[in-house]
Amino acid sequence: MLDNPTLWSIIPVAFTKASKKPNGRAIHIFLERSKATPLKIFLQLSSSLSSRKTLRHPAFQALVREAPRWRLLQLAGISENREACETLSNFQVVPMPSLYHLIIVTSRTPIDLQSNLPWTRLTMLRLHGFHNVPALVQLCPKLTQLSLILDSELGKALPLYPAVIRHNNVKFLSLWLVSDPNMPKIPEKVLDVLDFPSLDTVLVRCYERPPISRCIAALVIVDKFIQRSSCTLMEFGIHDVYIFYNFDICVVYLTILYHNPSITCLIILDPSRSSRVQDAVGLLRQPGSIANPLTNLQTLEFWTWRKDCDELQMELIGFIPLVLFNKSQDPDSWGLIAGNQKMF
DSSP states (O other), X not given: OTTOGGGXXXXXXXXXXXXXXXXXXXXXXXXXXXXXXXXXXXXXXXTTSOHHHHHHSHHHHHHHHTGGGEEEEEEEOOOSOHHHXXXXXXXXXXXXXXXXXXEEESOOSOOOTTSOSOGGGOSEEEEETTSOHHHHHHHOTTOOEEEEEEOGGGGGTOOOOSSOEXXXXXXEEEEEEOSXXXXXXXXXXXXXXXXXXXXXXXXXXXXXXXXXXXXXXXXXXXXXXXXXXXXXXXXEEEESSOTTTOHHHHHHXXXXXXXXXXXXXXXXXXXXXXXXXXXXXXXXXXXXXXXXXXXXOOEEEEXXXXXXXXXXXXXXXXXXXXXXXXXXXXXXXXXXXXXXXXXX
16 A cells, blocks of 8 residues: 555645654655656745745755646745745746646735746646636636635735626536635735636535624525526535524525525535524435425535434435534534535
8 A cells, every 4th residue: 555656645844943854764765666747745934934944945846846747835924924935926937838727825926927837737726815816717727626715804905897807617616715804805906807617516604603794695696696697506515604603604605505496415514503503404404495496405414513314314314315513522614525525
């Protein structure tokens, strides 16, 4: 098993003062044993370390020499620090002919649209929302998965667009809505200029538990976007919105379901510990009923902290297949569904 090159093709490396220095020998072992297998590189950078020190580190140099094998690159920790921002610009000149997935986390530096990053090959893009999202989407004709963290910083990078940008290949959209006074305006500003007619999967997560009124406003905007795209939605997921705890949110949620009877898979990630969670699932017990418009529903993925979910599973027998995830012992692992396939 240890001889399998794929096992050594996922390489996480942290360049931070808090962590120990990356072990150059270990990096070389991973690179050697992965052979010619495409690599998934996860880099944790830090504003506490200068860009120069990071770039000169032997471990970093070893990774760059294998850049032609990079299939996925995640850059985390890039902040407003000037030297850390320079680190991102240095990646723009690294030859990455095999790169298809790019993830930029917690960056405060808008990406240079004239950079040499392999936009035309990217199929997956994850961005913090201050970037010029519509322009970046235009640069990626093969894009199929888009994940956005939307906050008030977005307005600083998003110009006015005279027309809606249509992308026919995007099938997967993940939206992280943060706790911010301007949150309802932010997703509206982004989604109003995007159109994804091939979209079949939408995942929505409210980060840091924003007020109920902002959750409702954001969900209404998402609903309008899905309808305007005229897409056939097959999978819909929602996380950290307490849909079964608040009546108004539940109404908006059911409205989205009514507008998308094509849904075959429903993902519910609700951290509410209330007993109303079990009662609310009764809304989905009878396919085609007034309470449940999802006549095509085949699978329900239900994530909960509750420990008595066996009762819930028993009630759903004979209704639809249930994929049950009980995260009562490990709430910190929420948000990771099916590895990197779904970017919650």
